Amino acid sequence: MASRKDFIDLIAPIAVKLRLEGSLIFPSVRIAQALLETGGKINAWNNVVGYKVGNGVITPYWRGDRVSASTWEFINGEQVTNVPGDFRAYATLEDGFRDQDLLFQSARYAAVRLASTPQGQTQALQNSGYATDPAYASKLNGIIATEGLTFYDEEVIRMLENLQAQIEALTSRVQSLEEQAALTIIPTWAQAAIDAAVKAGLIDTPEKGSYDFYRVLTVLHRKGII
Known part of the structure; x- marks a missing residue:
């Protein structure tokens, strides 16, 4: 049985990669959300963020495949179990995350995109109605803190700083070669x-x-x- 660490080790590189490519979702938030939505277990349909079929519009990352599964929701302030739902099914975990990023481009999730901290982003997810659980943000924040997931946010910053340093070094080298020439x-x-x-x-x-x-x-x- 895969451990919680194994789950994080699988999700983290994808979360960091997408952030480096321009995703507005903090890696810490992405990993925490996947942990919360799945309990740390990869499902067969590679949807670890609880993304339902919704409007059913086909995207570059979702071709219409779906899985019906029961879940629980808060309805009128009370938790209701065994609520049927249709969830998007993906070929890969990365496709699922990329499809989610498309969802977050809608006006409804403007606050999620504008959040400047992981805690601000988790609260924006809750306020935007991504989940019906009134404790959604606090649960995500608890996972981030317990698992030390902000390490991956900091890793992105370090990688970007290293990349910038490499670019500056190469620029300086080119200028030097041009002067020598x-x-x-x-x-x-x-x-x-x-x-x-x-x-x-x-x-x-x-x-x-x-x-x-x-x-x-x-x-x-x-x-x-x-």
Whole structure:
């Protein structure tokens, strides 16, 4: 039997990946929601977020497959068990999460998208009516705290910071290579073109330029353009 840790280890990489790709759902919230909705057990239809069929509109991640299962809901303030429901079935867990992200693009979930903290997002999920349980947000927050799930939110930040550092390092390296590639002495064959360009007011006398820079000016000069 898979443990709670095994469940988290399976869901977390997907949650982090989607967040890095632009999902507005905090990984901690996504993992906690999957734990709460399933009790830490992957169902055969790969729907771990309790997403019902709803309007039945086909999406890039849901092709209309469904599973009927009983669940429980709060109706008129009271918990009612064995409530029948039709749930979306997916080929993969990732498809389920991506389909959920499409759902969260609706106006109803604007507060979910705008939440700046995991706790704000769990409360927004409850306020938006994602679940009928009046303790939905507090249950999610309890799971996040108990399992230390904000680690995955912080991991996203670390990965983005590392990526930014790599980009800056590469940019600096490219600039260095470009400077090394620049010629520090004007080639003799390009001098006439440089003089003509300076006389025409097109450029100032350069201290250095790339080979291509000198070559283009020379071609333009020989064609009588400068």
